[in-house]
Amino acid sequence: MAKVVFENVYKSFKKRVQEESNRNIENKSEILDSDSSSLTNQAVNVLRNINLEVKDGEFMVLVGPSGCGKSTLLRLLAGLEELTGGNVYIGDRIVNKIPPKARDIAMVFQNYALYPHLNVYDNIAFGLRRSEIGETESNLVSDWLEPALVGLTRSLPRSMRYISSREREIRKRVRYVASLLQIESLLSRLPKELSGGQKQRVALGRAIARNPQVFLMDEPLSNLDAKLRTETRAQIVQLQKQLGITTIYVTHDQTEAMTMGDRIAVMKGGEIQQIASPLEIYNQPANRFVAEFIGSPPMNFLPVELTKPLTLINPHFRLTLPEYWGEILHNQGNNKFLLGIRPQYFFLSPESSHISVKVNLVEALGSETYIQGTLSNDSDTSITASLSPDTIVSLGESINLSINLDKIHLFDADNKVAIPLDRW
Numbered sequence: 125m126a127k128v129v130f131e132n133v134y135k136s137f138k139k140r141v142q143e144e145s146n147r148n149i150e151n152k153s154e155i156l157d158s159d160s161s162s163l164t165n166q167a168v169n170v171l172r173n174i175n176l177e178v179k180d181g182e183f184m185v186l187v188g189p190s191g192c193g194k195s196t197l198l199r200l201l202a203g204l205e206e207l208t209g210g211n212v213y214i215g216d217r218i219v220n221k222i223p224p225k226a227r228d229i230a231m232v233f234q235n236y237a238l239y240p241h242l243n244v245y246d247n248i249a250f251g252l253r254r255s256e257i258g259e260t261e262s263n264l265v266s267d268w269l270e271p272a273l274v275g276l277t278r279s280l281p282r283s284m285r286y287i288s289s290r291e292r293e294i295r296k297r298v299r300y301v302a303s304l305l306q307i308e309s310l311l312s313r314l315p316k317e318l319s320g321g322q323k324q325r326v327a328l329g330r331a332i333a334r335n336p337q338v339f340l341m342d343e344p345l346s347n348l349d350a351k352l353r354t355e356t357r358a359q360i361v362q363l364q365k366q367l368g369i370t371t372i373y374v375t376h377d378q379t380e381a382m383t384m385g386d387r388i389a390v391m392k393g394g395e396i397q398q399i400a401s402p403l404e405i406y407n408q409p410a411n412r413f414v415a416e417f418i419g420s421p422p423m424n425f426l427p428v429e430l431t432k433p434l435t436l437i438n439p440h441f442r443l444t445l446p447e448y449w450g451e452i453l454h455n456q457g458n459n460k461f462l463l464g465i466r467p468q469y470f471f472l473s474p475e476s477s478h479i480s481v482k483v484n485l486v487e488a489l490g491s492e493t494y495i496q497g498t499l500s501n502d503s504d505t506s507i508t509a510s511l512s513p514d515t516i517v518s519l520g521e522s523i524n525l526s527i528n529l530d531k532i533h534l535f536d537a538d539n540k541v542a543i544p545l546d547r548w
């Protein structure tokens with residue numbers, strides 16, 4: 125068990141792009157196909173200034189949209205990619221130049237990569253047989269006697285074969301892991317005889333069996349159906365707590381991030397946007413991106429302008445903020461903001477002075493009803509509200525919504541950074 129530290133980490137890949145082109149990187153990939161005459165290697169930064177400390181025994185979730193660099197960060201830690209800049213520590217040791225095998229890390233990927241010709245037992249035992257488990261000092265018994273006995277009894281029925289002391293250690297470990305994961309009854313099956321969820325547990329078992337210092341998991345549940353995902357999710361969290369192994373878990377699913385992580389690191393475009401506990405990320409998102417990415421359905425954003433003392437004005441509605449916003453807002457250089465409000469903090473209001481919304485879609489889920497629409501006088505500004513399940517609303521209808529003013533967020537309209545409020 126060990127802490128993991130990324131210190132000012134950078135990673136760039138070489139990409140072949142056309143020289144002296146003013147077009148941006150995305151567009152350059154189009155040129156590649158059409159003209160390869162003046163191609164040159166250019167470094168493309170995929171990770172920038174990554175500073176992240178994962179505590180010993182912590183469950184850290186990396187979350188962010190596709191392509192933001194999550195897998196690359198894991199691969200750097202595993203030693204499968206070389207750093208462009210910065211340092212990576214496992215425990216107190218810098219591992220920048222240490223080969224993957226010597227880093228004492230186990231990785232579980234989205235595709236379980238089980239050996240198809242080996243049964244579950246041997247899949248789990250595979251890594252152990254290549255490790256030092258049960259190895260003793262070289263002596264007559266381990267070097268000569270045991271191999272000879274194994275060889276002599278190999279053709280006998282399974283129960284009569286000689287098992288070396290090392291293989292007995294391995295067997296003990298495989299059985300322990302199998303019982304943790306409740307796959308004892310599957311040990312003699314081949315991978316093709318397993319369901320997706322079972323394969324997933326075998327892959328986890330193989331990683332656990334090695335008893336590594338750090339677990340890395342890269343979207344390990346994305347092949348499972350919704351029910352199995354929820355079950356396996358809970359199981360992984362429970363196991364991690366039981367084993368206390370420092371874990372970094374990659375996902376682009378915000379529900380997974382919220383429910384599994386001790387802390388979450390939200391990434392975008394190769395940079396970390398915020399590192400905090402799930403509730404802190406939810407209640408105090410550092411910027412608009414985090415606010416929108418975490419929470420489902422996502423937060424609504426409405427442009428507003430502040431007039432003193434505390435009135436927010438949008439061409440189609442106005443709100444007066446609670447007093448506690450006074451000090452922080454009056455210290456802002458900008459008076460233009462984005463008002464952020466999560467769907468569940470809208471409620472139907474009898475007063476026509478509030479936010480008027482034209483309803484385009486009603487989704488009655490039973491436990492709540494989602495209303496999607498736009499501001500009645502501004503069809504470009506969309507609104508999603510979660511209302512009580514007994515709400516009766518028809519398509520095309522205009523409804524008046526109020527918002528819970530104690531639940532709003534404000535973001536600077538220019539740089540989209542949250543205005544921090546102490547009261548959360």
Ligand SMILES: Nc1ncnc2c1ncn2[C@@H]1O[C@H](COP(=O)(O)OP(=O)(O)OP(=O)(O)O)[C@@H](O)[C@H]1O
Nearest residue numbers: 137138170188189190191192193194195196197376
């Ligand atoms: N070997 C490589 N050579 C060049 N570019 C790469 C290489 N590996 C990754 N990239 C680029 O680096 C960026 C980050 O990739 P990465 O796989 O880390 O993203 P990710 O966050 O794991 O995405 P996903 O959620 O889709 O798995 C992407 O733009 C990708 O195209």
Ligand SMILES: [Mg+2]
Nearest residue numbers: 194195196342
């Ligand atoms: Mg990935």
